[in-house]
Every structure is written in structure tokens, then in C-alpha cells.
Amino acid sequence: MILTPLALTPDHDIPGPVLTELTALYASHRAFHALSGDFPDPDDIRPEQVAAALADELARPGAEVLLARDAGRLVGIAVTLARHPDPADPDPWIGLLMVDAGLTRQGHGSRLAALVEDHFRATGRTAVRLAVLDDNTAALAFWTALGYRVLDQRRDLGADRPCTVLRKELPSDRPRTPRRAARVAVLDPQGAVFLLRYDNVEVGVHWAMPGGGLEADENPREGALREVREETGWTDLEPGPLLCTWEHDFTHLGVGPVRQYEHVYVAHGPRREPTGPDLAAAHAADGILTWRWWSRAELAAAPEPLWPPDLALLLETFGRYEE
DSSP: OEEEEOOOOTTSOOOHHHHHHHHHHHHTOHHHHHHHOOSSOTTSOOHHHHHHHHHHHHTSTTEEEEEEEETTEEEEEEEEESSOSSTTOOSOEEEEEEEOGGGTTSSHHHHHHHHHHHHHHHTTOOEEEEEEETTOHHHHHHHHHTTOEEEEEEEOTTTOOEEEEEEEEOOTTOOOEEEEEEEEEEEOTTSOEEEEEEEETTTEEEEEOSEEEOOTTOOHHHHHHHHHHHHHOOOSOOOOSEEEEEEEEEEETTTEEEEEEEEEEEEEOOOOOOOOTTHHHHHHHHTEEEEEEEOHHHHHTOSSOEESTTHHHHHHHHHHHHO
8 A cells, every 4th residue: 555645736726537537436435424414415426525635634734635655546544733723732643534435444544554654654743633523423433443442532623523533653763674674776788777766764765776675484585576576567687696785764654664775676678668557557566657768977966765775886996896
């Protein structure tokens, strides 16, 4: 699952295909909307109504609408608020967390909640709050099972409905899970390297070589080859010499904070673009935004972070050694 902010058009509208997905997501929750009264007819939720509801959310200072996708499919939405209007309330809020009703009991809800918590934790927040309608017993059971504790009973600001307010601590010392991984620096005949542009909830946008976590029975070279095939569609490459090993921290979607230990190999191949019918889904699942080939000079002046940070120097040293 990947979490991304809702991107609007230059006219501040929701793109048509995304609005269609969101309308279907909202419409799947007829019982909730009948309880909340957020829509005039819970059996006939329309795109313009969903667009208006999200526009109202985004009009609040510090509000963010986050879309959750799994294998490219929209599976959920979260609406967050950086700070409550009450100045005495120091915590961020989850205003809405909704998963496609057709995908219940598959773990999407708890995964989405964990990603939202990691999103807040990565910005230094130490707790999060939310409110559940008093008649929504299923939601109350869901949140308490995730460690949220009842803090207060009050009426909500928008519709004066009775609600239960819950809060959860977000300790900054959450332990990191060790994770083994491998990548491949694919070099074209001119020495340019192929990189993917990732977005991560903890470390933000960065560029890295194709690769990822190893399966339980894989050695690094085998895992590197598999990951390259999955993320590029190239089946004719073979990892060559080891360029480096390094370790770093980030938040892995679905796992949480990890300490990743990577082997980075070098391979040579033609200059080309990724290909394959499953590429879009693989990239969406891994948080890959785009790709490009980088010359050595471009690497040295990269405007965004690289993984590993000294990639330009490593490749320069490798090139001189090869000569």
C-alpha cells in the first residue's frame, strides 16, 4: 500500500478519473453515510457531492487528503488535520479514514491507519486524535483494537453529533525492523546510471537504483536480479561486481520503520526505458514516481537526495578502477 496526497488540477479540481474512483469508494459505505448524514441520499452519492465534501475538508488550515493505493487500485482515503481549531489541543487529527467496503477483512484499514501514524511520526508529532460517532460501534471497536484510548465525549463542531474522542501516543523510539535488501546500478554504454524516483513517508522524495527487500531464502545477488526484473521489466541483465554495501533508516509501507542493509551491484546494459504490462502496478506499490538516466555530471549536481548519498563518487571510483 502506498499513501499519496490528493493532487488537484491547476484549477484546483479533482482529476476526473480520481473523482470517479473516490465516488465509488464513498458509495461503498452506504450504512456509514446513512448514520452520519453527510450526504442527502446515501443510496445516490454523486461525484459533485464528493468533490464538494473534499473541497470543504481542504479549506481547513493544515488539512490533507491522502489516497491509499494497493497495486495501483484506490483502496482507501484518509483526511488529516495538522492541528485542531481548539488552541488547547496540541495533537493532529484523523478526520476520516475509509477503506473500500468491498475489501474489508483484508488488513487494509489497519495498514492505512499505520501509514497515517507514521506520516505524523515522521514530522515529529507525538500523538494523534480522532472522533467516532457514538452510534458507530464497529469504528469504535476498530480504533480501540489499534491502541486508541477514549479521551472525551463531546459533540462535533460541524454537525453537533455526539462523538467519542480517542487518542493514541506515537512514541518516537518505535523500534526499527532489520531488513535485508539489494539494488543494481545499471550503467549504459556512456556510463549513465538508471535511477527511480521514490517518495517515502519518512524520508520524502529521493532517487535510488532498482531494488528492494530480499525474500527469506534469497541471497543478495538473486534478490537484486529479481527486483530489477520487477521494477524495469528487463530480463537480460546480470548483476556484476559489488559496488558497495550500506545501511539506512526509512519507513517501509506496511512494515513501519526499518533499518535497511543493502548490497549494491553493478550491471551494464543498453539505454532504454522500463517496459512490461505489470510495471505501473509494481511502481505504485513501491512508491515509484518516475525514472530517468543520469550522467556522472548530473549525479554530482542532483537537486534531490540520492541513495546512497555518495553515489556519484562511488561510480566515479568504480569507473576509474574499471579503466
